[in-house]
Amino acid sequence: xxxxxxxxxxxxxxxxxxxxxxxxxxxxxxxxxxxxxxxxxxxxxxxxxxxxxxxxxxxxxxxxxxxxxxxxxxxxxxxxxxxxxx
Ligand SMILES: [Zn+2]
Numbered sequence: 001x002x003x004x005x006x007x008x009x010x011x012x013x014x015x016x017x018x019x020x021x022x023x024x025x026x027x028x029x030x031x032x033x034x035x036x037x038x039x040x041x042x043x044x045x046x047x048x049x050x051x052x053x054x055x056x057x058x059x060x061x062x063x064x065x066x067x068x069x070x071x072x073x074x075x076x077x078x079x080x081x082x083x084x085x086x
Contacts, residue, residue, distance in 0.1 A: 025073065031080035038083060043070035 025038040044067045053060035074081045 026086040027073070027075070027083040028086055029075035029078065029080050029083050031075060032078040034075050034077040035086075037076070038073045038085075039076035041070075041072055041074050041079070041081075042067055 026036065027038040028035050044063065049060065049063055049067065052063050072081055073083065075083050
């Protein structure tokens with residue numbers, strides 16, 4: 001009985017892993033024709049963010065919001081922002 005559960009769990013885990021893999025944000029870039037996995041871009045840097053937070057709360061807060069808003073996906077080859085999801 002226990003073995004059966006174990007086997008079932010294993011199967012299930014493998015399946016969900018496969019699903020994750022196949023859902024790995026495949027894109028097509030209309031700019032350079034790249035096809036494959038999307039790259040995530042975030043502007044700014046964590047270092048600046050930490051320094052700002054340490055010295056002044058408000059600029060740190062604004063910087064964090066700006067970074068979150070700047071987060072986007074793009075083509076890993078040419079950096080084009082408006083890629084088409086497959
Ligand atoms: Zn591209």
